[in-house]
Amino acid sequence: MPVSTFAGLQTSLRGLIAQQEALDTTSHNIANASTKGYSRQEVLMSASRALSIVTGSTDPGENHAQLGTGVDVDGITRARDRFLDLQYRAQAMRLGGLATRVQGLETIEGALSEPGETGISQELQTFWSDWEGLANDPEDSASRQAVIEAGKALATSLAELNSQLTNAAEVAEAQFQAIAGVGGEVEGIAKEIALLNGAIRSATTSGSEPNDLLDRRDLLLDELSELGQVSVTENENGTIEVGFGDAAAPLVEGTEVTWPQELVEPKGKLGALLELTDEGGTIESFRSEINAFAEKLADSVNAIHTEGGGPAFFSYEAGKGAATLQVAVSAKEVETAKDGSVGGNDIATKIGALRGGAVDRAYAAFVTRVGTETVEARNGETNAQALLNTVEERRESVSGVSLDEEMTNLTSFQRGYEASARAMSALDEALNVLINRTGRVGL
Amino acid sequence: MSMRVTEGMAARTILSDLSNARTRLGTIQREISSTKRISKPSDDPFGTGRTLQLSGELEGFKQYKSNVDDGTGWVTATEASLGHITETLQRARELLVQGGNDSNGQVAREGIAAEIEALTEAVKQEANATYDGRFIFSGTETETRPYELGANDEYAGNEGTIKRVIGTGVEVPINVNIKELLGEGNAAGDNKLLDVLRDIATDLRGGSEENAENLRGTDLARLSDNLDELTRVRAVVGATTNRLSTAGTRLEELEEASLQQLSQVRDTDMPEAIVEYTTQQTAYETALRAAANIIQPSLLDFLS
Numbered sequence: 169m170p171v172s173t174f175a176g177l178q179t180s181l182r183g184l185i186a187q188q189e190a191l192d193t194t195s196h197n198i199a200n201a202s203t204k205g206y207s208r209q210e211v212l213m214s215a216s217r218a219l220s221i222v223t224g225s226t227d228p229g230e231n232h233a234q235l236g237t238g239v240d241v242d243g244i245t246r247a248r249d250r251f252l253d254l255q256y257r258a259q260a261m262r263l264g265g266l267a268t269r270v271q272g273l274e275t276i277e278g279a280l281s282e283p284g285e286t287g288i289s290q291e292l293q294t295f296w297s298d299w300e301g302l303a304n305d306p307e308d309s310a311s312r313q314a315v316i317e318a319g320k321a322l323a324t325s326l327a328e329l330n331s332q333l334t335n336a337a338e339v340a341e342a343q344f345q346a347i348a349g350v351g352g353e354v355e356g357i358a359k360e361i362a363l364l365n366g367a368i369r370s371a372t373t374s375g376s377e378p379n380d381l382l383d384r385r386d387l388l389l390d391e392l393s394e395l396g397q398v399s400v401t402e403n404e405n406g407t408i409e410v411g412f413g414d415a416a417a418p419l420v421e422g423t424e425v426t427w428p429q430e431l432v433e434p435k436g437k438l439g440a441l442l443e444l445t446d447e448g449g450t451i452e453s454f455r456s457e458i459n460a461f462a463e464k465l466a467d468s469v470n471a472i473h474t475e476g477g478g479p480a481f482f483s484y485e486a487g488k489g490a491a492t493l494q495v496a497v498s499a500k501e502v503e504t505a506k507d508g509s510v511g512g513n514d515i516a517t518k519i520g521a522l523r524g525g526a527v528d529r530a531y532a533a534f535v536t537r538v539g540t541e542t543v544e545a546r547n548g549e550t551n552a553q554a555l556l557n558t559v560e561e562r563r564e565s566v567s568g569v570s571l572d573e574e575m576t577n578l579t580s581f582q583r584g585y586e587a588s589a590r591a592m593s594a595l596d597e598a599l600n601v602l603i604n605r606t607g608r609v610g611l
Numbered sequence: 612m613s614m615r616v617t618e619g620m621a622a623r624t625i626l627s628d629l630s631n632a633r634t635r636l637g638t639i640q641r642e643i644s645s646t647k648r649i650s651k652p653s654d655d656p657f658g659t660g661r662t663l664q665l666s667g668e669l670e671g672f673k674q675y676k677s678n679v680d681d682g683t684g685w686v687t688a689t690e691a692s693l694g695h696i697t698e699t700l701q702r703a704r705e706l707l708v709q710g711g712n713d714s715n716g717q718v719a720r721e722g723i724a725a726e727i728e729a730l731t732e733a734v735k736q737e738a739n740a741t742y743d744g745r746f747i748f749s750g751t752e753t754e755t756r757p758y759e760l761g762a763n764d765e766y767a768g769n770e771g772t773i774k775r776v777i778g779t780g781v782e783v784p785i786n787v788n789i790k791e792l793l794g795e796g797n798a799a800g801d802n803k804l805l806d807v808l809r810d811i812a813t814d815l816r817g818g819s820e821e822n823a824e825n826l827r828g829t830d831l832a833r834l835s836d837n838l839d840e841l842t843r844v845r846a847v848v849g850a851t852t853n854r855l856s857t858a859g860t861r862l863e864e865l866e867e868a869s870l871q872q873l874s875q876v877r878d879t880d881m882p883e884a885i886v887e888y889t890t891q892q893t894a895y896e897t898a899l900r901a902a903a904n905i906i907q908p909s910l911l912d913f914l915s
Contacts (some may be wrong), residue, residue, distance in 0.1 A: 201618065277651050283662040283877065293670035300674045300776065304681040307745060307753055505771070511745060511753025512771050521776060523671050528664070536660035539652025546653065557627060561620055568617035575910040 171221055171235060173602075176595045182238035183588030186213055189241050190581040197569045198578075205387030207246035207567035209379055216240040246379040252563040253386060257393035259559055261436040263552040264394035268440035269450075270549050272340055273542040276454060279332035282535045288329065289531060291322045292465075293523070300520035303513040306504035315502055315516075319481065319495040326462050330455065330490035337444065337451045344441040347395055350428055354412065354438075357392045358425045361385055365407040366423045372406030396434035413438065454538065455490070461530045462489030468527055472518045473497075476506035618909070625902040632895040639888045642879045649877050658876050665873040672866040675777050679859045682775035682785045686852050688742035689787055693845050695737045696792075700838055703730045703808065707834060710815050711826035717818045724815035731808040732760055738789050748789035757789060764796025764805045777858040783851060787844055792837070804841075807833045 190211045200206040218234035225231040281287045295318040302311040347353045364385045371378035385408070392398050392412065399411040403422075412419035413434025417426045433439060444450050466482035466489065473481040481503075483496035505512025522528075642648055652659040709715065710723040735758040738748050745753040749768030757768040770790065774782040794803020797810070811830050814822040 274653075277653055280652065282652055283649060283659055283666065289663045289666065293667050297670055297674045300678060304678060304775070305743075505751055507751065507769070507771060509751035509753075509769060509771055510755075511749065511773060512751035513773060517774060517776055517782070520674070521780070523674075524664070524667050524779060528667050532660045532663040535652050535663060536656045539654075539656030539659050542653035543656055557623075560623070562614075564617055564620045564623070565615045568615070568619045570615060570617040572910040573615075573617075575914060579914070 171219060173599065175219065175235075175237065177592060177599075179236070179238035180588050180592035180595060182216060182240065183591070184585060186211070186239040186241050187581050187585035187588055189244075191578065191585060193244060194574050194578045194581060198571065198574050201569040201571060201574075205383050205390065206569070207248045207379070207383050207386075208569045209244050209246050211244050212242040213239050214242050243377055244379060245377060246383065247567050248382075248386070249563065249566045252559060252566065253389075255559045256556070256563055257390060257398055259552055259556040260390060260393045261397055263549065263556050264437040265435060265440040266545055266549040266552050268343075268437045269444065269545040270542065272336060272440070272444045272450070273538065273545055275336050275339075276333065276451070277538055277542050279329060279336070280535060280538060288322065288325050289528075289535070291318065291325055292528060292531060294318050295322055296520050296523035299516050300523075302502070302504060303516035303520055306513045306516060307510055309499060312499040312502045312504075316495055316497070316499055322465070323482070323493040323495060326458065326490040326493055329458060333451055333455050333458070340441045340444045340451070344438060344445070347441075348428065348431060348434075348438055352428075354392070354395060354419070355425065355427045357388050357395075358410070358412075358419050358427055361388050361392075361408070361410060361420045362423045362425050364388070365420065368406040369422075378406075394437055396431070396436040396438045450541070454534070457534045457537070459487065459489040459491075461527070461534060462493045464530055465527045466493060468522055468525070469519055472515055472522075473503050475515060475518075476503055476508060478503035621905060625898075625905060629895075629898050629902060632891070632898045636888070636891045636895050639884060639891055643881070643884050643888060646879050646881075647877055648879045662873060662877045665869055665876065669866060669869045669873060671779065672862050672869060676859060676862045676866070678775045679777050679855050679862065682777070682783060683852065683855045683859070685742050685747060685773075685775075685785045686848060686855060688740060688747055689785075690845070690848050690852065692737045692740040692747070693787070693841065693848060696734050697838070697841055697845065699730050699733050699737070700804070700834065700841065703727055703811070704831075704834055704838065706730075707811055707826060707831055710811075711823065711831065713823065720815045720818070724812045727808060727812045727815060731805065731812070734793065734804065734808070735760055735764075738793055747786060750786065750788065758793070764794075764798060764809070766790045766793070766795050775855075777855065778862070781858075783854060783858075785851060787848060792841060792844060802833060802836075804837045807837055 190213070193209050193211050197208050216237045216239055218236050221233050221235050223231050223233045282289055284290070295315075298311070298314045298318040302308075302315050305311045345352065349355075364381055368378050368381050368385065371381065389398055389400060389410070392410070396413040401409040401411075403409065407422050408420070409418045409422075410420040412429075413431045413436075415426075415429035415431060415434075417429060419425065419427060419429075431438060431442070434442070442449070446452070463484060463486070466480075466484050469482055470480040473479075479497050479501055481495065481497055483492075483494050485492040504516040505514055641650065649655050649658050649662060706723050706726055710720050710727075715723070738758050739756050740747055746755065746757055746768070747753075749755050749757045751771030751773060752768045753773075755767050757766055758764065759767070766789070768790070770788055772784045772788075773786040774784050776782050790803075792803060793805050794801040796805040797813075800806060807830065811826065811834070814825045814830055
C-alpha cells in the first residue's frame with residue numbers, strides 16, 4: 169500500500185501536538201508547584217498506530233513493513249500513591265486528636281497556675297499557717313479573722329478552678345458543635361466531596377481522568393481525616409463512598425450527604441473533644457478529683473474543729489465540693505480549744521498540723537496528674553507530627569512538583585516541539601520541490 | 612529508585628527544622644528569664660509535685676520558727692517570773708530563820724510577819740505575770756488573772772496546757788502549772804507555797820512556843836521543800852528554753868536544706884542553661900544560614 173504524500177506532515181503535526189500538550193502540562197505543574205494537595209501530572213505518550221507498507225522484498229512473507237506515524241497522547245495522569253494517602257490520613261487523625269487534647273489540657277494546666285505564688289497550693293499553705301498563727305495567739309480576734317479570710321480565699325479559688333473546668337468543657341463542646349453540627353466543618357467538606365463526586369463521575373464516564381478534581385477531593389479527605397476517622401470506598405464510576413467516625417450511615421455516598429449523625433467514638437479532633445467533655449471524660453474526672461480534694465479539706469478541718477462540740481468550719485454540698493465550699497463560721501465561732509478556754513490552742517494546733525498531710529498530698533497528686541496527662545498528650549503529638557512529616561515527605565516525593573525536573577522537561581519538550589516543526593519544514597520544502605518544480609525542466 | 616526530592620520537601624524540612632530550633636531556643640530562653648525550670652506542671656509533672664511538697668515544707672518551717680520565737684518569748688517571761696519568785700522565797704527563808712530565832716521579841720516577829728505577808732503578795736503578783744497581754748500562769752484561761760491580790764488565795768485559772776508546735780508532730784508545752792507550786796493557801800491546806808507562807812505569817816504572829824517550834828521546824832522544812840520544787844520546775848523551764856533554741860537553729864538548717872532542694876528541683880541551673888542557650892542559638896543561626904543557602908539555587912539559575 170502506498171503511503172500518502174502528506175503522511176509525514178501528519179506525523180510531524182502529531183509530534184507538535186504531543187509536545188505542546190507536554191509543554192502545557194509542564195506549565196501547569198510549574199504553576200501549581202506550591203498548590204496544596206496538587207499532584208504533579210504527566211502526559212502519557214505512545215507511538216501511534218503504524219501504517220503497513222509493501223516493501224520491495226521478493227520473499228512474500230517479508231514484503232510488508234510498519235511505517236511509524238508519530239506519537240499519540242494517551243492521557244494525562246497524576247503521580248499519586250494511594251497507600252501513602254491511607255497512611256497520611258491515619259496519622260493526620262492521630263495528630264488532630266492529640267493536638268486538640270494538648271490544647272484542652274494546656275488550658276486546664278494554665279488555670280491551675282502551679283507551681284507559683286497564686287495557686288491553690290500557696291493558699292492552702294497560707295491557710296495552715298494562719299491556723300498555726302492562731303494557735304500562737306488564740307485570744308486575738310485578728311488571728312481568727314485571718315483564718316476565716318484564708319478559708320474564704322481557698323474556697324473562692326476552688327470555685328474559680330471548678331468554673332474554669334466547666335468553661336473548658338463548654339468551649340470543647342462548642343468546638344465539637346462547630347465541627348460536627350449542622351452547617352459545620354464536616355458537613356461543608358462532605359457537601360464539597362459530593363459535588364466533586366458528581367463532576368468526577370461525568371468526567372470519568374466521558375473517558376477522561378479529572379486529575380485536578382481528584383486532587384481537590386483527596387485534599388478534602390485529608391482535612392476530614394484530621395477531624396475523625398475516615399474510610400473511603402472507591403466506585404468504578406469514579407465516585408467514592410466516605411464513612412466518617414463511627415456514624416451508622418456513610419457520610420457521603422455518590423452525591424448524597426447524610427449528616428448530622430450520632431458519633432460515639434469518632435477519633436481524631438472530634439474524638440479528642442468528646443474524650444475531654446464526655447461523662448467520665450478527662451474534664452469530669454479532673455472535676456471529681458478537685459471535688460474530692462475540697463471535701464477532704466473540709467472534712468479534715470471540720471473533724472477537728474467540731475471536737476469541742478463547736479460548729480463545722482466549712483460547709484459544702486456533697487459531690488459538688490469545689491463549687492459549693494464555704495466558710496460556715498464567723499470569726500467569733502472559730503474554735504481554738506476543745507475546752508473552749510480563751511487561751512487554749514489544741515484545736516488550732518491540730519488543724520495547723522494538717523499541713524503536709526493527706527489534703528496537701530491530694531492536691532499535689534491532682535496537679536501532678538494534670539501535668540502528666542499534658543506531657544503524655546504532648547509527647548504523643550510530637551510523635552504523631554514526626555510520623556506525619558515522614559509520610560508527607562514520602563508523598564511529596566511521589567506527587568510533589570520538582571522545579572528542576574520541570575525545567576528539564578520544559579527544555580526537552582521545547583526542543584521536541586522545535587524539532588517537530590523543523591521536520592515539518594523539511595517535508596514542506598520537499599513537497600515544494602515536488603509540487604512546484606517537478607515537470608518544469610527548462611522553464 | 613532513589614527518592615525524588617522536590618523544592619516543597621526541602622522547604623518543608625527547613626521550615627520544620629527551623630521551627631524546632633526556635634522552639635528549643637524559646638524554651639531555654641524562658642527558663643533563663645524566669646529563672647525557673649518548672650513554670651507549669653507539664654514542664655516536669657513529678658518535679659511539680661515535689662515543688663508543691665517542698666514549698667509546703669518550707670512554709671511549715673517558717674511557721675515553726677515563728678512558733679519557736681513566740682514560745683521562747685513566753686518561756687523567757689516564765690523564767691523571769693519564777694526567778695523573781697525564787698528570790699522572794701529566799702528572802703522569806705532568811706526572814707523565817709531570823710523569826711525562828713528566840714532572840715527576837717514578838718514585836719520584831721510581827722514586823723517580820725508583815726514583811727512575809729508583803730512577800731506573799733509579791734509572789735502572787737509575779738504569778739500574775741503577762742506575756743503579750745496574756746496571763747502566762749492561768750493555764751489556758753489566759754485572760755483571767757490567776758490570783759487576786761489580798762487574802763483570797765484561790766487559783767482562778769485552769770490546768771490546761773499550752774503547747775507550741777516546733778516541728779512536724781513535735782509539740783512542746785510552754786506553760787507552767789502555777790497551782791502546783793503556789794497552791795490555794797490555807798483554805799486548801801495543800802502544803803504549797805501560799806499555804807506555807809500564810810502559816811509562817813500566822814506562826815510569826817502567834818507568839819507561842821509551839822509557833823516558834825513550827826517556825827524552826829515544819830515551816831522551814833516545808834518552805835525548803837517548796838523551794839526545791841520551784842528549782843525543779845525552773846530546771847524544766849530552762850530545759851524548754853534550750854529545746855526551743857536548739858529547735859530554732861535546727862529549723863534554720865532545715866529551711867536552708869529545704870530551700871536548696873526546692874531550688875534544685877524548680878530553679879534553672881544558670882551556667883548549664885546559658886551554655887545550652889548558646890548552643891541552641893548557634894544551632895538556630897546555623898539552620899538559618901543553611902536554609903538561606905539551600906533555598907536559593909535551582910536549575911532556573913543556570914538556564915538561559
